[in-house]
Amino acid sequence: MMQALRQTLEMGVKEARVADAFESILGQPQVRDLLRTSVRSERITHAYLFTGPAGSNKTATAYALARALLCPKGAKGPGGGLCGYCDNCSRIVRRTHPDVHFIEPAGMNGWLIEQIREIASDVALAPIQANIKVYILDRVDLMGVAPANAFLKTLEEPPDNVVFILMGRTRNSVLPTIVSRCQVIPFRHIPPTEAAGIVSQNTGAQPQLARQAIEACGGSISAAVAFLRxxxxxxxxxxxxxxxxxxxxxxxxxxxxxxxxxxxxxxxxxxxxxxxxxxxxxxxxxxxxxxxxxxxxxxxxxxxxxxxxxxxxxxxxxxxxxxxxxxxxxxxxxxxxxxxxxxxxxxxxxxxxxxxxxxxxxxxxxxxxxxxxxxxxxxxxxxxxxxxxxxxxxxxxxxxxx
Ligand SMILES: [Zn+2]
Structure with missing residues (x-):
């Protein structure tokens, strides 16, 4: 992991900063600072667990971290070093990067054991475009004992070039065997007025319109920003x-x-x-x-x-x-x-x-x-x-x- 990351970083630390991926982590300053510091000091772990309520911006943060890891301009340059427009960055922003996988539970009641087996065999394949592969798994609080057991070995010892970002509503709702294998990053609940302020700031919309957009997006700030844009x-x-x-x-x-x-x-x-x-x-x-x-x-x-x-x-x-x-x-x-x-x-x-x-x-x-x-x-x-x-x-x- 570290070596692949270092290569990515060394490829372009000279490039000037244009757009810092971490700035897209809205409403979660502690999370933003922690992730920025870990990437800059190369203290990336192979498995994160983001916990927080719906609307706390976990998904946008997961993609921001993916950009920080995959952008060849590096995350270590002055001010963050991420470019925002290279092929890796723009594909991740459009959510079409072949090495960044977003996976949701496919069963009526949550994750299926077949899904986990698919992931386990997929992580063994080489990345298609970048040096690192990122797997974002949503709602791991809906992962029962059987799929979780099938996942443990992969989660514990993934290949060097793989980073898992798991997301769940609360730490307690995720099976302890999963939690203990991840670095847990808690996201705070963002109060409605503050959320509307963040959306206004990022879109120029009036606060009332911002609140309407947030409601139309089930409480998600980043979805509301996309909604208005x-x-x-x-x-x-x-x-x-x-x-x-x-x-x-x-x-x-x-x-x-x-x-x-x-x-x-x-x-x-x-x-x-x-x-x-x-x-x-x-x-x-x-x-x-x-x-x-x-x-x-x-x-x-x-x-x-x-x-x-x-x-x-x-x-x-x-x-x-x-x-x-x-x-x-x-x-x-x-x-x-x-x-x-x-x-x-x-x-x-x-x-x-x-x-x-x-x-x-x-x-x-x-x-x-x-x-x-x-x-x-x-x-x-x-x-x-x-x-x-x-x-x-x-x-x-x-x-x-x-
Ligand atoms: Zn880039």
């Missing part, structure tokens, strides 16, 4: 469409709902087409120098990325609906000053007039449940259909949860 206001437009559909959902009939669901899926697919084109270009650009097996690996990963993007939109729809229902609830409860989605205040008030605390709570409960049950095998249309129907039934007092 998305080209052509694509995310902001998607949110507006979801809110417009919600505005008269209590009076919509089932056919309206089916049409709305189709519209939303259509809208979420347009930007995906752009992603698909970009990934295909990436493949053809690499075709000359990559082995067939590596190409297949990239193609498989691109496919996974596409389905991850689709899920991202589904999750966003659910997060927006939850945020909107919470607003209806606070209006019903007589505290309209707590509304977050103030840009659709009159719609929220109109729905609140026809509803009551019990019916909105019911709708909120069934939507929150849905977000945990979102399955990989259900079509996006079906998911959104179910989501909208649950909200309508909940508001009208005909929901199954009543």
């Amino acid at each position: 998305a080209s052509g206001n694509e995310r902001v437009g998607f949110r507006a469409k979801v809110l417009k559909i919600l505005a008269d959902i209590d009076t919509a009939d089932d056919w309206h709902i089916i049409r709305h669901a189709r519209d939303l899926v259509q809208l979420s697919k347009a930007p995906l087409d752009a992603v698909r084109v970009q990934l295909e270009q990436e493949i053809s650009a690499n075709a000359d120098f990559l082995e067939k097996s590596a190409m297949r690996q990239i193609e498989a990963r691109n496919k996974r990325q596409m389905s991850a993007k689709t899920r991202e939109y589904l999750n966003q729809t659910i997060d927006i609906a939850i945020s909107w229902l919470r607003d209806v609830l606070v209006v019903c409860a007589g505290t309209p000053e707590l509304v977050i989605n103030t840009d659709v205040m009159s719609d929220i008030q109109a729905v609140a007039v026809a509803a009551d605390v019990a019916s909105v709570s019911r709708a909120l409960a069934s939507v929150s449940q849905l977000s945990g049950m979102l399955s990989y095998n259900v079509s996006p249309e079906t998911c959104i259909d179910v989501l909208l129907l649950e909200i309508k039934d909940g508001l009208n007092g005909t929901g199954s949860a009543s």
